[in-house]
Amino acid sequence: MSGIQRLLVVGAHAADFVWRASGVIALATERGAQATVLALSYGERGESGELWKEPGQTVERVKRIRHEQGEQAAKIVGAEFRCLDLGDYPLEVGREALDQLAQVIRDLAPDVIITHTAVDPFNPDHPVTHDAVMKARLLASGAGVASAFETVKPPVIYLFEPHQPELCGFVPNAFVDITPVYEKKLEAMRAVGSQQYLQKYYAELAERRGNHARRISGNGAVRYAEAFQRVTPLVSSDLIGHG
Amino acid sequence: MSGIQRLLVVGAHAADFVWRASGVIALATERGAQATVLALSYGERGESGELWKEPGQTVERVKRIRHEQGEQAAKIVGAEFRCLDLGDYPLEVGREALDQLAQVIRDLAPDVIITHTAVDPFNPDHPVTHDAVMKARLLASGAGVASAFETVKPPVIYLFEPHQPELCGFVPNAFVDITPVYEKKLEAMRAVGSQQYLQKYYAELAERRGNHARRISGNGAVRYAEAFQRVTPLVSSDLIGHG
Amino acid sequence: MSGIQRLLVVGAHAADFVWRASGVIALATERGAQATVLALSYGERGESGELWKEPGQTVERVKRIRHEQGEQAAKIVGAEFRCLDLGDYPLEVGREALDQLAQVIRDLAPDVIITHTAVDPFNPDHPVTHDAVMKARLLASGAGVASAFETVKPPVIYLFEPHQPELCGFVPNAFVDITPVYEKKLEAMRAVGSQQYLQKYYAELAERRGNHARRISGNGAVRYAEAFQRVTPLVSSDLIGHG
Amino acid sequence: MSGIQRLLVVGAHAADFVWRASGVIALATERGAQATVLALSYGERGESGELWKEPGQTVERVKRIRHEQGEQAAKIVGAEFRCLDLGDYPLEVGREALDQLAQVIRDLAPDVIITHTAVDPFNPDHPVTHDAVMKARLLASGAGVASAFETVKPPVIYLFEPHQPELCGFVPNAFVDITPVYEKKLEAMRAVGSQQYLQKYYAELAERRGNHARRISGNGAVRYAEAFQRVTPLVSSDLIGHG
């Protein structure tokens, strides 16, 4: 089982990766992998309400702050941060943006891509991101037959945990033990926002998923975990128990 | 990712493991794992028609031949063969047999168990086996809380590929590259039957699943594969790409 | 497309076939097919409340009346009526009854079996009947390989429409135009009960399913239909449009 | 919308109701409803490990302690506690026990029954309880037609939240605001166990479900909630928004 070498995390908004995947990013980069976070938008309209409470706030300033925060949080877990700045609420991914996304995949040739679920009745931009990633991945990797364009190996897709998992059709089948990097996740969460309650919410979630992972595996050493849904099959040279 | 150490394969009938999992058994035992094949019945009524064509055939003799064949095939892939001899068509797993099965799991403490799918409109004994394994596994491993009996770590469950996968609700999410042990699988198949057509059928299936595994992973070195459906989540210390 | 030659309809209670399948039975027998109705019980407890309103009623008398009514309704649509008299609410199908059922299937060797849905949150006996039929069918037809017992060709399975279809997971995929035999269905319904409202309910259902069948096929000649869910694939020598 | 008058909660083991439904029980009884908790077993084998750590422990004593704890917790939320003492791991509900359960439903004539999910890959007794409740409910309420036995109005069924909801197919569609009775729930949890960590786990769950309920309804006053899956349709005299 060779480790991941290049990880790409695609979120609809600048901070999505922090709450949902900063643990596994930290694990990967600590092992030497290259990690890139790509935000399709800054979430400047739908998820930056706190910033808009400041008098005289402007959209450009909101974006700049969100960029800095995203960059800072990514840095904490060893990743590069980029944003396509496509606008949010609603996020729309037209033909040109789709080509951009496919080009990023071609350029990075990631082993693994993490993105949103296909369904999210609480967020209009998450499913749009999911569909764009799935399509761009195919455009970049082809259909497994010889084609007229350069292709990369088809990246494995993981979905990260949405806010209300059962209502998004999310069924976790991969729990990653983030105990060794938990402090980094806490630090990354602090970097993207002053909202104490979100940090508490996701800290408790990590603990809860850790409990689940312990029960599933019988491995008492797991204290904190992130849950994912793997949607592409695993091809391996042996059956895998727990890793 | 530490490898499997103890593998248990539970089939309804004596030969099920050969067609469906002898490749992964061979891979595991070559790496040093201990593998046990447990047949709940010999399949003496429903799947031994060829033997019954011999004049003067008796049920005891059919069972003995099936046992020898199962033992021989298991040996080829490095596994031990056992049979509970519960009868087939219909196979029934009562309370006592369930306790036996749970005890086997407690004794072996396998990392991984492979068994049939929950649904099979072509075979009455496969779902019975599935349900018994799932229940016995829980009786042997408990609910993750302190209990009054000895428990083992909850084994990971894989389902092996049924004859008509789409009609059994089988969705493969784990393809194992059996190219290095493919000859052993062919040999094991020859050991359990003179039916050329079944050997041809499953040889072509291994090739077809190899094609699928190549397209999924982009790994051109996979020539033969076995497909499984993992039903318990993976708990690991890192995200897994392809192994 | 050769027509059905032997049709078997298995209901939990004596009158189930009348409301749900008497139209297709009449169509088949008019074409020369042999049709058998098998009731697993008389429904003497759960579905004979009207009869129990008579003073001094006995269970034997209720069963006799239900038998006569079933026989009469079956006769109207050209079928034979039998009952295993296993008791109802709850109906239980033990090993012996299962063997009886398998033997009926072996004896009749039906092309098609119609029975209840696998799920019915309104009736405890319908799913029991479904499961028994599915299992007995496999015991009678084997797994497609040579076996130690006589087997018949695997009958095609249709499920008939439950009272509240959406809540039983019923998805109709076969609408049969019963317009030519509609009067026989009305007559059969009159034979099994004095309850006007049930006759009205199912007459309106036939009309409603006729409307659906017209919209699906564009065939304006369909006035009355019965809806079924076919659960075994169709094997044919050509693609089929509408028949 | 008239309130519930009689609530029945059926758990596989003595303490199930506490973690999962003590909030809604307290809400109902505070409003004047009658609530009964029925445990099918004491969970003396599978869920009483802490008690078995005491030297010289006996099964009778474990059951007595579990009974007292269940009774005490039920009392705190205003409910009566009963136990059928059918044994656990594995719990089996035979014909006689099924009749007992149906009789309880007939006697209490509850408006609402709460029980376990149909699927639970972490507990062998929960699905057995679910199936028994669903069947007993039908035996007690009939199929909506005149029958030979006394029937009660068909109770509404809710499922309570399992430990790992997504892996049990649990999709919550009813969130109940338990903020007003939250202290009672905490007290009831203390009554059934000394395990601090379980109390912490379920306190955090109540908070998490409160967060979800706030986002779903936009009602900022909800602080703590219990989540349920309603499986029988709602029949009402008006459309319902949030209550």
Next chain:
Amino acid sequence: MSGIQRLLVVGAHAADFVWRASGVIALATERGAQATVLALSYGERGESGELWKEPGQTVERVKRIRHEQGEQAAKIVGAEFRCLDLGDYPLEVGREALDQLAQVIRDLAPDVIITHTAVDPFNPDHPVTHDAVMKARLLASGAGVASAFETVKPPVIYLFEPHQPELCGFVPNAFVDITPVYEKKLEAMRAVGSQQYLQKYYAELAERRGNHARRISGNGAVRYAEAFQRVTPLVSSDLIGHG
């Protein structure tokens, strides 16, 4: 359980609300609620064939008649009628129309929105309407966190019954007793069309759904009902039996 105060019904075509939801609209307005019907198109091409049989008919005149009929039917059940006139067969909802729809939701701040199912293999415009409503609702209500725009409380979503419910994935979980307002529904149906057969079809459907509601609830007083599928969870201050 406070009643609905503001109800919004969004149909693809001018008359959809009449067949599917005029009963619940009448119930709501009789209780004092404000109800608005929003048609995305007049259905002038796909569902006005009768009007086009008149010689010299024009599209403008068809729309005017459909507007008057919609307005008249809405008035009968106490609702306001509006139409966005986006065209039908195919209906398309571009960015501007989506913003209009979101603005309507912001302006009305409905407690409940009723619209079409997500799937309808018989109508190209129904799923388009569904998707537009779901997206506009999120744009109007936000993701539950502070945002840069005004938000309303997230309205509850109900889907109305499609013509062939099982083939549209429709599973009714809310039956509303429209017996008290049934005459108004009949009158509203007469207002939108001279087609006797459609009025008969939906009158029989109301009766059929009334039968279902009686069986589900055991409430014998329900004579006519409309069926809906609620897709957003219920948040309430108590468990709900039947209302």
Next chain:
Amino acid sequence: MSGIQRLLVVGAHAADFVWRASGVIALATERGAQATVLALSYGERGESGELWKEPGQTVERVKRIRHEQGEQAAKIVGAEFRCLDLGDYPLEVGREALDQLAQVIRDLAPDVIITHTAVDPFNPDHPVTHDAVMKARLLASGAGVASAFETVKPPVIYLFEPHQPELCGFVPNAFVDITPVYEKKLEAMRAVGSQQYLQKYYAELAERRGNHARRISGNGAVRYAEAFQRVTPLVSSDLIGHG
């Protein structure tokens, strides 16, 4: 059961029909039916890699070769070949192309249309084709009520088998025995490509599906089959066993 008279096969790329449906096309045309193959694109970018290996290759030349091959293969099985040339990877079907497609359906008035599955994680163009066909079919056939435009009878829809059926949600419910025309299928496959391995792959698939069809039907004469998923219900004048 009258045979199909007009068959339309719509593929995303020029050669899709050959691998997946050339058998049933040959069966239909041998019986006198008219068959049309419509390719939405030539697959010049994503599925013509072999052609691009020639030095100096141009897109126009690739398209011309693909057209000739498609025409040649179609001719072998008795069908006409057309291509809309909409471009591939990604294929996009805008409003104008949708109208073209609807017009083709109106002009041909096919009894049956065969196209791709709704889901295909290995190909971006297949689901686009599926959705366009489903929508165009409704625009051409209306909703079953009188409309302002000409309509045709709603064609029956079959989906053809994707490369990895289980991962595309493909559940075959119609197996067609192509034994009598198997040689034509082989010849058509040779016409569209020099890739030996694809021809071998699909020849083995036909054999495998033949094995399945034999087991399902008990009809030992089936040697080669093509598998399809019928998504529109069957309306017929009798129940159908195996044809």
